[in-house]
Amino acid sequence: MTKPIYLTPLSKERIWGGQKLQEYGFSIPKEQRTGEVWTVASHPNGMSRVQTGPMTGLTLEKLWSNHPEIFGMETDSDFPLLVKWIDASEDLSVQVHPNDKDANRFEKQPFGKNECWYILDCPEDAVLIYGHSLTSLNNFDETIHQGTLLQSLQHVPIAKGDFIYVPAGTVHALTKGCVVLEIQQNSDTTYRLFDYDRSDPVTGKVRPLHLEQARRIIRFPHFQYTEPAVMLTPFRKRLTQTPDFFVEEWSIRQTHILEVSRLFRVITVIEGTIELDHVLLSVGATAILPANSTFLIKGNGLVLITGPSLKMTTPHRIGIDLGGTQTRVAVIDQHKIVKQLSFPTNPKAGPSQTLSNIEYAIQVFSEEFHLSNIGIAAPGPLDTKTGLLLSPPNLPGWDEVDLVTPLSSAFDLPVFLENDANAAALGEALYGAGRHSSSVYYVTVSTGIGGGYVYMKQLIRGANGYAGEIGNTIIDSSGPLHPVLNKGSLEGYASGTALQSRANERHASSIERLLAHPQERDRFTNHLATGLANIIHTIDPEVIVVGGGVTGSADLYWEALQERVRELVYPSLRSKVDIRLAELKGQAGVIGAAALDGVE
Numbered sequence: 162m163t164k165p166i167y168l169t170p171l172s173k174e175r176i177w178g179g180q181k182l183q184e185y186g187f188s189i190p191k192e193q194r195t196g197e198v199w200t201v202a203s204h205p206n207g208m209s210r211v212q213t214g215p216m217t218g219l220t221l222e223k224l225w226s227n228h229p230e231i232f233g234m235e236t237d238s239d240f241p242l243l244v245k246w247i248d249a250s251e252d253l254s255v256q257v258h259p260n261d262k263d264a265n266r267f268e269k270q271p272f273g274k275n276e277c278w279y280i281l282d283c284p285e286d287a288v289l290i291y292g293h294s295l296t297s298l299n300n301f302d303e304t305i306h307q308g309t310l311l312q313s314l315q316h317v318p319i320a321k322g323d324f325i326y327v328p329a330g331t332v333h334a335l336t337k338g339c340v341v342l343e344i345q346q347n348s349d350t351t352y353r354l355f356d357y358d359r360s361d362p363v364t365g366k367v368r369p370l371h372l373e374q375a376r377r378i379i380r381f382p383h384f385q386y387t388e389p390a391v392m393l394t395p396f397r398k399r400l401t402q403t404p405d406f407f408v409e410e411w412s413i414r415q416t417h418i419l420e421v422s423r424l425f426r427v428i429t430v431i432e433g434t435i436e437l438d439h440v441l442l443s444v445g446a447t448a449i450l451p452a453n454s455t456f457l458i459k460g461n462g463l464v465l466i467t468g469p470s471l472k473m474t475t476p477h478r479i480g481i482d483l484g485g486t487q488t489r490v491a492v493i494d495q496h497k498i499v500k501q502l503s504f505p506t507n508p509k510a511g512p513s514q515t516l517s518n519i520e521y522a523i524q525v526f527s528e529e530f531h532l533s534n535i536g537i538a539a540p541g542p543l544d545t546k547t548g549l550l551l552s553p554p555n556l557p558g559w560d561e562v563d564l565v566t567p568l569s570s571a572f573d574l575p576v577f578l579e580n581d582a583n584a585a586a587l588g589e590a591l592y593g594a595g596r597h598s599s600s601v602y603y604v605t606v607s608t609g610i611g612g613g614y615v616y617m618k619q620l621i622r623g624a625n626g627y628a629g630e631i632g633n634t635i636i637d638s639s640g641p642l643h644p645v646l647n648k649g650s651l652e653g654y655a656s657g658t659a660l661q662s663r664a665n666e667r668h669a670s671s672i673e674r675l676l677a678h679p680q681e682r683d684r685f686t687n688h689l690a691t692g693l694a695n696i697i698h699t700i701d702p703e704v705i706v707v708g709g710g711v712t713g714s715a716d717l718y719w720e721a722l723q724e725r726v727r728e729l730v731y732p733s734l735r736s737k738v739d740i741r742l743a744e745l746k747g748q749a750g751v752i753g754a755a756a757l758d759g760v761e
């Protein structure tokens with residue numbers, strides 16, 4: 162069995178650094194602002210050396226090029242990873258990093274800088290800068306010119322133990338008080354956009370900004386990256402897996418065997434004390450675990466394990482949820498979101514901008530996954546057969562827009578289009594609250610009201626694709642006017658929009674406040690229950706699943722709604738009424754879209 166290889170940590174002084182990394186087991190120069198400690202590095206700006214054993218003193222660069230057997234991979238290009246600890250005693254600069262392509266093109270560097278952070282400590286209520294709200298490069302230039310960049314940045318709350326992946330191209334900044342473990346591609350290229358106009362106390366100089374370089378690589382709008390963590394076993398959680406590297410968090414409570422891997426791995430202790438092949442290690446300890454060997458870990462602690470990723474070969478589907486305010490593009494594996502990129506839809510800018518953003522997201526995913534097909538959930542009305550949007554009210558001006566042809570020709574994949582409520586119905590029926598039932602009616606009560614019917618796991622579209630469109634059914638023909646639908650329609654009475662205007666009329670500050678009023682709650686539940694009872698009498702589904710934004714306040718009306726539906730159906734049906742809250746929530750659209758298989 163090959164032994165773990167320990168490396169000597171390298172401390173780096175930074176204008177925003179401090180002394181905190183001492184508490185994580187590193188000996189750092191006194192009175193120096195140590196911002197970073199590089200624990201695994203083979204870079205011109207920092208080179209790790211072997212700390213123990215017969216190869217003591219050897220650089221990681223030499224180890225890599227002379228001993229490919231340790232790494233289990235071709236070592237003719239540069240070592241791929243850089244692992245460091247960061248103590249942000251002050252805010253870091255607002256910055257962005259290039260991806261591989263841009264790093265090659267603009268810097269002649271082998272790698273871009275995709276990076277990720279494990280938050281080891283941070284103040285209560287800490288936020289990070291992650292993303293921006295700018296819409297175009299012009300918009301960016303204006304903000305820089307006017308000195309208002311900080312106001313256009315997004316802040317995300319963080320807590321100890323959070324994990325954040327920062328894809329190259331994301332405008333970001335770590336903030337005062339954060340201590341993080343950073344795992345990244347082997348690059349030290351940072352383009353600074355803003356550095357708080359501060360100067361280096363040692364040199365007295367202001368650090369350079371790199372606005373020109375940054376302008377070339379920031380995307381407008383910001384694409385929000387999401388990757389749910391995956392519990393691989395009760396003690397082993399995968400935090401990310403990208404083409405560059407994976408990161409897993411292991412809770413060590415007993416004896417664990419780290420099975421053989423074809424490629425090398427890096428282990429870092431972030432909490433407690435463990436024993437790795439009988440060597441006692443505490444926080445800060447880092448080792449390279451050679452390829453093709455097993456290792457024994459025991460003790461009581463938390464470790465992060467990282468290493469280069471093996472290539473993904475199983476087919477994955479793309480699900481797209483095109484909404485009036487937000488578009489999500491997700492990679493779906495069976496019924497789970499593996500990764501998602503989302504961005505604000507700008508309906509006024511026309512369909513071509515949104516289409517090109519969707520294409521960009523799919524392009525990013527196609528470089529990592531083997532894609533088999535693409536499904537789009539979009540606001541109706543639309544024609545699933547021709548793939549055309551037919552002037553949807555939520556996307557004004559998008560008349561006869563073909564979403565299918567541009568995507569199928571760009572990616573040479575089958576592309577299916579479906580009404581968003583139908584796609585969500587399919588998602589919930591196959592994988593959500595209706596997964597154990599063979600006949601599921603789904604209704605979404607959100608800005609509008611839509612619905613869909615799934616029978617024997619098949620979407621029932623009807624002759625013209627309008628089956629299940631409960632929103633336009635009439636509850637009371639003397640009811641309120643609706644801009645497009647019937648007077649007194651369910652949507653005109655019970656949608657989020659209708660409730661909001663009712664709240665305004667009644668001087669209630671929100672829909673929740675409105676529904677807290679017993680009379681208003683009964684009014685709403687009566688309307689919605691009437692719609693649902695009509696559905697029950699028409700198709701007699703096994704289960705009705707209710708989703709959409711208005712279910713956010715379901716605890717205010719859920720009992721009353723069920724009760725009212727029971728009152729409105731045949732007595733013999735009363736005990737059979739089964740109404741459930743949606744389970745996939747905001748994910749039903751992308752999951753259902755990915756499950757689409759086309760229309761005969």
Ligand SMILES: O=P(O)(O)OC[C@H]1O[C@@H](O)[C@@H](O)[C@@H](O)[C@@H]1O
Nearest residue numbers: 175253254256276335343351353
């Ligand atoms: O440019 P400054 O402010 O020193 O920050 C540079 C540092 O930023 C962090 O977000 C990480 O990307 C580090 O790897 C990098 O070294």
